Amino acid sequence: xxxxxxxxxxxxxxxxxxxxxxxxxxxxxxxxxxxxxxxxxxxxxxxxxxxxxxxxxxxxxxxxxxxxxxxxxxxxxxxxxxxxxxxxxxxxxxxxxxxxxxxxxxxxxxxxxxxxxxxxxxxxxxxxxxxxxxxxxxxxxxxxxxxxxxxxxxxxxxxxxxxxxxxxxxxxxxxxxxxxxxxxxxxxxxxxxxxxxxxxxxxxxxxxxxxxxxxxxxxxxxxxxxxxxxxxxxxxxxxxxxxxxxxxxxxxxxxxxxxxxxxxxxxxxxxxxxxxxxxxxxxxxxxxxxxxxxxxxxxxxxxxxxxxxxxxxxxxxxxxxxxxxxxxxxx
Amino acid sequence: xxxxxxxxxxxxxxxxxxxxxxxxxxxxxxxxxxxxxxxxxxxxxxxxxxxxxxxxxxxxxxxxxxxxxxxxxxxxxxxxxxxxxxxxxxxxxxxxxxxxxxxxxxxxxxxxxxxxxxxxxxxxxxxxxxxxxxxxxxxxxxxxxxxxxxxxxxxxxxxxxxxxxxxxxxxxxxxxxxxxxxxxxxxxxxxxxxxxxxxxxxxxxxxxxxxxxxxxxxxxxxxxxxxxxxxxxxxxxxxxxxxxxxxxxxxx
Numbered sequence: 001x002x003x004x005x006x007x008x009x010x011x012x013x014x015x016x017x018x019x020x021x022x023x024x025x026x027x028x029x030x031x032x033x034x035x036x037x038x039x040x041x042x043x044x045x046x047x048x049x050x051x052x053x054x055x056x057x058x059x060x061x062x063x064x065x066x067x068x069x070x071x072x073x074x075x076x077x078x079x080x081x082x083x084x085x086x087x088x089x090x091x092x093x094x095x096x097x098x099x100x101x102x103x104x105x106x107x108x109x110x111x112x113x114x115x116x117x118x119x120x121x122x123x124x125x126x127x128x129x130x131x132x133x134x135x136x137x138x139x140x141x142x143x144x145x146x147x148x149x150x151x152x153x154x155x156x157x158x159x160x161x162x163x164x165x166x167x168x169x170x171x172x173x174x175x176x177x178x179x180x181x182x183x184x185x186x187x188x189x190x191x192x193x194x195x196x197x198x199x200x201x202x203x204x205x206x207x208x209x210x211x212x213x214x215x216x217x218x219x220x221x222x223x224x225x226x227x228x229x230x231x232x233x234x235x236x237x238x239x240x241x242x243x244x245x246x247x248x249x250x251x252x253x254x255x256x257x258x259x260x261x262x263x264x265x266x267x268x269x270x271x272x273x274x275x276x277x278x279x280x281x282x283x284x285x286x287x288x289x290x291x292x293x294x295x296x297x298x299x300x301x302x303x304x305x306x307x308x309x310x311x312x313x314x315x316x317x318x319x320x321x322x323x324x325x326x327x328x329x330x331x
Numbered sequence: 332x333x334x335x336x337x338x339x340x341x342x343x344x345x346x347x348x349x350x351x352x353x354x355x356x357x358x359x360x361x362x363x364x365x366x367x368x369x370x371x372x373x374x375x376x377x378x379x380x381x382x383x384x385x386x387x388x389x390x391x392x393x394x395x396x397x398x399x400x401x402x403x404x405x406x407x408x409x410x411x412x413x414x415x416x417x418x419x420x421x422x423x424x425x426x427x428x429x430x431x432x433x434x435x436x437x438x439x440x441x442x443x444x445x446x447x448x449x450x451x452x453x454x455x456x457x458x459x460x461x462x463x464x465x466x467x468x469x470x471x472x473x474x475x476x477x478x479x480x481x482x483x484x485x486x487x488x489x490x491x492x493x494x495x496x497x498x499x500x501x502x503x504x505x506x507x508x509x510x511x512x513x514x515x516x517x518x519x520x521x522x523x524x525x526x527x528x529x530x531x532x533x534x535x536x537x538x539x540x541x542x543x544x545x546x547x548x549x550x551x552x553x554x555x556x557x558x559x560x561x562x563x564x565x566x567x568x569x570x571x572x573x574x575x576x577x578x579x580x581x582x583x
Contacts, residue, residue: 188387189430189489193444193496194420203447207434 059256060263066250067263070243071271077160077242078225084164085171085224086217092172093179094201107172114169120230122166127158127234159231167224171217178213179205211286218279225275226268243267335363338500338531339384340401344393346379353379355555357393361500366532368542368563371552372578377535380552381504384533385422386415397421398499420448423493427505429485431477437464437488438473444496456495463491467521483514487521494525501525503534537582539567551575 088110095107114122134151137143153161182205190200232245241249243264251260339361346354354376361367369377382388384395390404398421402414431440441460445451451459464470467487477485486506493501503522507515519541526532526545536542542549542563549566551559551574559566559575567583570576 185426185428185430186432189424189426189432191387192385192419192422192424192426193492194416194448196416199447203443204432204434208432211434 053258055262056256056259059254060259063250063260064263067243067246067260068267070241070246070264071267073156073242074225074228074268074271077156077163077228077231078221080160081163081167081224081228082217082221084160085166085168085220088165088168089171089175090206092168093175096172096176097179110165111169111172114166119162119166119227120233123159123162123230123234126162127153127155130158155231155234158234159228163224163227163231167220171220174216174220175209175213178209181212182208214286215279215283218275218282222272222275222279225271229264229268337361337396338363338365338398339533340394340396341380341384342394342396344380344383344395345391346376346383346388347391353555354383357555357557359550359557361531361533363499363531364529365547366526366530366545367534367548367550368546369533369535369550369552370537370539370542370578370582371550371558375552376555377550377552378504381502381533381535384502385419385424387424420496421499423496423498423501425486425489425493425501425503425506427508429477429482429489429509431485431489431492433477436474436476437469437480437491440477440488441492441495444492448496460491460495463495464488466494466524467491468517481514482510483517486510486518490518490521490525500531500533503532503536505535505537507536507538539579539583543567551578 092107092110095103096111098104131148131152135148138145138148186204186208187200190204195203229242229244232242232248244261247260247262247264248257249260251257254260337360339359341357341359344354344357344359345352357380369381371377379388383390384397386395386402392404394401394403395418396402397418400414400418400421402411402418405411407415431437432443435443438457438460441463442453442456445456445459446453461470461473464473467490469484469487469491472480472484472488477488480488490501490506506522507518510518515538519538522532522534523541523545534541534546546563548560549563550557551566551570551572553572553574559570559572566575567579570579
């Protein structure tokens with residue numbers, strides 16, 4: 001095949017690809033426009049009904065900034081909780097997969113209890129039960145009183161612990177599935193190299209499992225962010241007002257009950273929208289990194305023979321491979 | 332190459348999977364520099380025996396000795412786990428399904444053992460790894476991830492990865508069975524060169540051409556025992572057992 005015919009073949013294929021890509025893009029555009037229209041319709045309907053309800057829009061505008069400040073508490077609590085949850089999920093899932101009876105037993109109890117009781121009950125237990133138990137333990141065993149005082153948790157701390165332990169139990173199952181999805185061949189290859197359990201996990205299994213785990217974990221994070229509102233039920237101290245408590249309390253004080261909650265809801269919704277945006281981006285990036293799809297088979301046989309001839313060189317063998325179609329989309 | 336001292340000694344090896352006895356008493360010695368080819372029907376226990384050598388399968392009974400480390404199956408205490416690890420460092424393994432680490436480039440795959448297991452500084456390990464990759468003819472693929480390599484290239488990286496640990500013996504578990512026919516040659520070529528360089532090798536394979544060319548000794552596995560053994564020319568052209576004859580006529 002001459003270089004010229006190769007060139008024309010390439011051009012034709014490129015043109016075909018471009019036409020397909022354009023048709024697909026157009027289809028996607030019209031779909032997006034339709035979806036946007038649906039959203040506009042829903043919002044207009046909502047606006048009509050909200051208008052009937054005669055809400056005090058002025059009050060909402062005046063208090064929005066204050067309620068919005070609670071978003072910092074939401075973000076702080078959800079970041080702390082997710083970190084705790086991730087640590088617990090790693091430990092829990094490794095224990096779930098281990099042959100050690102003690103580790104297996106503890107993690108079994110952990111997931112069973114924390115998935116088996118309501119989150120709101122757990123939040124109150126962290127806040128109320130722990131000081132009560134600690135107080136009696138301190139009395140019985142004649143321990144220093146400081147232990148009791150330390151067990152009286154600030155609402156925000158009790159809330160973070162409760163959310164972290166609860167979500168950690170659910171995420172244990174996610175992590176376990178992710179680790180199991182890394183095939184046994186990987187473990188065997190690492191073992192055959194002489195790696196210890198720790199090295200195997202840290203270098204081979206967990207890095208691969210994390211790719212699988214990240215999307216559902218981001219999902220859990222978004223869900224958890226909204227559950228931080230439950231911490232407000234413990235009664236917040238001066239510095240720890242979340243949007244829900246702000247909205248509820250300010251609204252109750254001014255007899256603008258629904259208005260306060262509506263503003264709080266919009267704050268959570270906005271936070272969720274922002275986080276979802278980042279989640280989508282993250283997932284796209286992960287998908288891209290695992291889809292290096294083109295397999296290179298070019299002129300490999302001739303390279304094996306180089307061991308015998310001794311040279312290294314730059315592999316200029318496969319000139320006939322020019323027909324490979326370059327991609328027109330992305331990048 | 333005249334065979335030297337024994338590198339691997341297997342004595343009275345038995346392996347059960349539940350009630351099923353897969354290996355029914357195997358005694359075997361492999362000397363330094365020897366190339367041993369094991370063949371036999373699937374399910375005859377040849378792969379299981381190979382995997383017992385580096386304790387990827389737990390021997391039910393019998394002892395395994397590799398490079399002076401002598402071990403038998405049973406409960407893995409902390410000390411025993413460490414001994415198994417030391418034994419595995421002596422024995423490089425190449426799998427049918429390659430099992431490269433997809434989260435690392437070819438170079439990082441080869442560096443992984445020396446850096447993580449042996450604690451060799453990265454700079455030195457990289458030089459070592461590049462040398463090994465050049466030996467298998469893949470110097471220019473060092474920065475590629477396995478997903479971008481063909482099956483033959485993957486298997487050659489896997490060989491380089493095992494060699495980078497400078498093992499006393501190499502174990503090959505059907506290294507070409509998962510490959511497209513046109514890619515088998517490049518892997519066999521690398522293995523032949525390795526054999527000629529004096530490496531002690533145990534190869535489970537049905538590639539009779541390869542066996543005839545480089546094997547010092549061949550074993551025919553049948554229903555968990557070594558039914559027949561001998562130099563390749565003798566065994567292939569003049570098998571003593573009916574089962575061996577049947578099998579050979581099927582693969583040749």
